[in-house]
Amino acid sequence: MTTQTERGSARKPPVKWYVLGPAVCILSLPVFMYLCALLLARELLPFSLAEELVTASVFLAGTAGGAAGSAVRGGKAVQSGFISGCVLAAALAVAALAAPGEGALSAQCLRHAIAAAAGGAFGGTLGMRRRPGKKRRKSR
Numbered sequence: 001m002t003t004q005t006e007r008g009s010a011r012k013p014p015v016k017w018y019v020l021g022p023a024v025c026i027l028s029l030p031v032f033m034y035l036c037a038l039l040l041a042r043e044l045l046p047f048s049l050a051e052e053l054v055t056a057s058v059f060l061a062g063t064a065g066g067a068a069g070s071a072v073r074g075g076k077a078v079q080s081g082f083i084s085g086c087v088l089a090a091a092l093a094v095a096a097l098a099a100p101g102e103g104a105l106s107a108q109c110l111r112h113a114i115a116a117a118a119g120g121a122f123g124g125t126l127g128m129r130r131r132p133g134k135k136r137r138k139s140r
Contacts, residue, residue: 021069021084025120026091028064032057051108058112059119062088066123078124085120089113 036053039045045053065088066081073080089112096102096109 017073022087025065062119066120070127081124
């Protein structure tokens with residue numbers, strides 16, 4: 001009886017992919033945007049690229065979250081990455097609604113939503129576990 005009790009209490013609940021993927025997306029987006037801001041502040045990149053850098057940051061954040069979510073889930077990697085990217089897109093739409101100025105259905109918000117979803121799907125494909133190829137015998 002004590003062995004079963006010890007074994008049962010030693011297990012930790014696994015981190016679910018549907019929490020980890022979007023959390024990585026949302027936490028990595030400010031990091032990527034900060035790196036882009038540093039590049040702009042040091043004048044390594046022209047300021048005219050600011051909007052493209054934001055879109056690239058959203059794509060990279062979606063990729064990171066999609067890869068993390070698909071790595072935890074194991075199976076259905078592309079779907080879990082895409083869902084992680086869609087959660088990031090929804091968070092960006094809610095942030096656009098809360099911010100004064102343009103609405104959530106502007107062209108910029110649509111670009112960022114597409115970049116987040118595509119980045120999540122791309123990250124899911126990066127996190128796929130490939131099966132080893134079948135060994136075939138050479139015919140004589």
